Amino acid sequence: MPIWCPECNAMLADGTEECPRCGAHIGAPEPENEFRGSDIAWFSAYTIAIILIPIIVGVGIALLCLFLFFIQN
Ligand SMILES: [Zn+2]
Structure with missing residues (x-):
């Protein structure tokens, strides 16, 4: 199946880059974009983990402090 150049409409052999x-x-x-897409997905998952872990730890410490505060009173 021949393909045509989108720029000059020349007929090209299939697989011509x-x-x-x-x-x-x-x-x-397309495969390159898919690869980049998965890279971005991995990067965002990593970023979300880096952002969420300190928040979860901070909230946990805050809740522990509140718990200890109410226990002492
Ligand atoms: Zn061309």
Whole structure:
């Protein structure tokens, strides 16, 4: 199945990554985008963990202090 260059409409062999006529990039960047997407997902999960863990620890310490305060009274 032949493909056509989106820039100059030259007919290209299937699997051509770069148009030999105008140099436009043809290769489907979908797998690369998926890989980047999963990288971003991992990065955001890591960021959420880094942000949430101190908050959870802080809330835990605050609750413990409140608990001890009410126990003592
Ligand atoms: Zn082209």
